[in-house]
Amino acid sequence: MSPDSRHESVLIPGTLPSQSRLKGIARHFIGLVLVGVLIGLACLPLNLVDRVQDQLYALMPTSVNGSWTWKGLVIACMPLVVMPVLLLLQSGPWQAGAGSGIPSTMNGLEDPSRLPKAMAARGTVQRGVLWSIATVAMFPLGREGPVVQFGAAVARACHRRFRDWLPSLNERQIVAIGGGAGLAGGFNTPLLGAVFMLEELTAEYSIVTIWPALVISVAAAGLSNVGGEPMFGLGVLNIATPEAEQLMMAFPIGIVCGLVGGLFNKGLVWLTGRLAPVVRRRPLRTGLYLGAGLTTLALLSWGTSTADGESLVRQLIEEGMPNALGDQNDLITGLTSVWITLVRVIGPMLALSPGVPGGLIDPSLTFGAVLGYTICAVAGISSQLGIGLGLAAGLSGATQLPLVSIVFSWRLAGDQQLFAGVVLASVMAAYTGRLVCRDPVYHGLSKLQSAPRR
Numbered sequence: 001m002s003p004d005s006r007h008e009s010v011l012i013p014g015t016l017p018s019q020s021r022l023k024g025i026a027r028h029f030i031g032l033v034l035v036g037v038l039i040g041l042a043c044l045p046l047n048l049v050d051r052v053q054d055q056l057y058a059l060m061p062t063s064v065n066g067s068w069t070w071k072g073l074v075i076a077c078m079p080l081v082v083m084p085v086l087l088l089l090q091s092g093p094w095q096a097g098a099g100s101g102i103p104s105t106m107n108g109l110e111d112p113s114r115l116p117k118a119m120a121a122r123g124t125v126q127r128g129v130l131w132s133i134a135t136v137a138m139f140p141l142g143r144e145g146p147v148v149q150f151g152a153a154v155a156r157a158c159h160r161r162f163r164d165w166l167p168s169l170n171e172r173q174i175v176a177i178g179g180g181a182g183l184a185g186g187f188n189t190p191l192l193g194a195v196f197m198l199e200e201l202t203a204e205y206s207i208v209t210i211w212p213a214l215v216i217s218v219a220a221a222g223l224s225n226v227g228g229e230p231m232f233g234l235g236v237l238n239i240a241t242p243e244a245e246q247l248m249m250a251f252p253i254g255i256v257c258g259l260v261g262g263l264f265n266k267g268l269v270w271l272t273g274r275l276a277p278v279v280r281r282r283p284l285r286t287g288l289y290l291g292a293g294l295t296t297l298a299l300l301s302w303g304t305s306t307a308d309g310e311s312l313v314r315q316l317i318e319e320g321m322p323n324a325l326g327d328q329n330d331l332i333t334g335l336t337s338v339w340i341t342l343v344r345v346i347g348p349m350l351a352l353s354p355g356v357p358g359g360l361i362d363p364s365l366t367f368g369a370v371l372g373y374t375i376c377a378v379a380g381i382s383s384q385l386g387i388g389l390g391l392a393a394g395l396s397g398a399t400q401l402p403l404v405s406i407v408f409s410w411r412l413a414g415d416q417q418l419f420a421g422v423v424l425a426s427v428m429a430a431y432t433g434r435l436v437c438r439d440p441v442y443h444g445l446s447k448l449q450s451a452p453r454r
Contacts (some may be wrong), residue, residue: 014308024272027164028165028168030165031158031162031165032215032216033215034158034162034165035155035158035174035216036185036222037180037219038158039154039155039182039185039219039224043147043150043182043185043220044224045132046131046143046146046150046186047186048148049132049136050135050358052135053135053138053308053310054310056136056138057303057304057306058313059072059075060072060304060306061303062303072303075138076295076303076306078137079137079138079294080295081291082133082134082139082196083137083291083354084288084291084324085285085293086134086356087283087284087286088284088287089130089358090130090279090283090354091279091283093167094125096122097125097129098127098130098355099127099355099357100359100442102144102359102446103445103446103449104118104149104446104449105119105175106154106200106446109175109176109201112171112172113247115171115404116306119156119157119175120153121157124150124153124436127145127357128150130356131145131356131357131358134351134357139306139351139356139358140294140306140307140308140309140344140351141308141348141358141359141360141362141363142308142309142360142361143186143357144361145181145188145357146357146359147182147187148183148186148206149179149182151178151179151182151183151184151185151220152176153448154178154421155178155179155216156175158174159171159175166212167207168212169208169209172301173202173356176201176202176209177209178216180192180193180195180196180197180201181213181216181217181220182220183196184217184218184220185221185223185224185235187411188406189221189232189408189412190218192407192411193220194210194213194217195404195407197213198236199401200399200401214352234310234313234391234412235413236413237375237384237385237413237417238384239417239418240417241382241418241421242304243384243420243421245422246389246418246424248394249376249381249385249389249421249425250389250420250422250425250428251428252375252379253372253375253389253390253393253425253429254397254424254425254427254429255428256388256393257371257372257393257394258428258431258433258435258436259432259433260383260394261368261396261397261398261399261432261433262398262434263345263436263437264348264360264363264367265436265439265441265444266436268348268353270352272353272448273448276355277332279354280357286352286354288296290350290351290354293350294347294350297343301339301340301343302322304343304344305338305343305346305347306347308362309362309363309365309366313365313366313387313391316383317384317387320383321333321373321377322336334374334377337373337377338374341370341371341374344363344366345367348361352448357422360398360399364394365408365412367392367394368391368393368397369387369394370390371393372385372390372394375390390414391409391410391413392425392426392429393405393426394429395408395409395426396426396427396433397430397432398441399440400429400430400433400434400440402426402427405430406422406426410422
């Protein structure tokens with residue numbers, strides 16, 4: 001009998017006396033909750049840092065009647081200084097903290113011999129600090145990379161320290177569960193943790209992992225909600241669109257978001273591979289060029305290219321398309337939508353490709369929401385419907401994870417009433433994105449990380 005099967009037998013009815021079995025189950029449950037609480041604590045500082053962006057985004061022209069203030073200009077120019085500093089750190093003493101965090105976790109799950117290095121405390125903390133600096137500098141990137149890394153590292157440390165309290169889980173399973181729970185803690189979305197673990201980190205369904213993942217994710221999300229992501233963090237879409245109309249709009253939104261998401265995926269992986277050796281040889285010069293690119297996009301887009309995109313989506317839901325140019329006709333509004341979509345695709349590519357820790361979930365949600373808003377506006381249909389379908393379709397097109405996208409968009413915008421449309425748009429976007437780029441984005445990035453350095 002293998003060690004894993006001996007551990008799993010602890011919770012199989014009939015293998016132990018009834019009282020001992022109940023004690024074992026209770027101890028196992030307490031252990032799972034404790035792991036979730038520790039993951040939530042680890043994610044809490046990142047959630048608090050992320051909230052700074054909302055305050056800084058309020059200084060952008062889209063929020064102050066279209067005019068730049070000196071504070072807004074300082075914020076827009078921060079990448080010029082911060083990007084070179086980050087690349088110098090990543091190419092020197094803080095190499096272990098470079099990159100998203102998800103590819104290294106996936107490579108560790110594929111080859112357990114890599115787990116000690118991938119989950120090392122030093123690299124994990126460095127990744128969190130680097131991401132925090134980039135976030136305060138309003139880089140257009142998300143936070144799923146660091147939170148997944150934090151969750152996986154904390155779960156693995158707990159498993160090694162308190163293995164008797166987690167008898168039914170081996171190292172690989174607890175790392176995958178912890179990574180998903182980190183995502184749940186980072187976005188206060190408990191079900192997302194289990195779904196992300198199943199759909200991306202393990203690609204397999206097992207009762208041995210599904211219910212522990214749910215318990216740990218609920219505990220992590222519950223604790224990290226203190227000062228973190230609120231329920232329906234982007235707002236609530238108060239619409240009741242007939243299913244026939246939802247399905248009708250799901251096709252164009254899903255296809256367009258899938259095309260853009262697939263191109264974003266392909267472009268990000270390609271640019272990451274091209275920049276990696278350049279960053280190692282000339283980090284300062286590369287950082288200046290990329291920082292100048294981010295600053296230029298911020299100035300030319302009235303600040304809409306900055307931050308993770310959540311503030312922009314919230315603005316879309318509450319106020320509509322940013323009106324930085326004053327009174328606009330339909331043509332100018334349409335061109336503005338296209339331009340904002342473009343900068344929300346290019347900006348995250350410039351920020352993430354040199355290895356700055358971060359994530360692409362928020363950027364994908366954002367350009368999906370803008371695309372959905374624009375398509376419905378052109379069709380003369382409620383833009384709220386477009387936002388709801390676009391959120392899920394943008395993320396699904398970029399990641400090829402339709403279940404994750406459905407759960408996430410529901411939680412962020414409270415759009416469960418759009419069930420039929422969201423499901424179809426997500427599936428269409430994932431399929432279209434796969435036609436554009438065969439490998440899902442995290443798999444493509446993990447292959448780059450595993451490839452020999454040039």
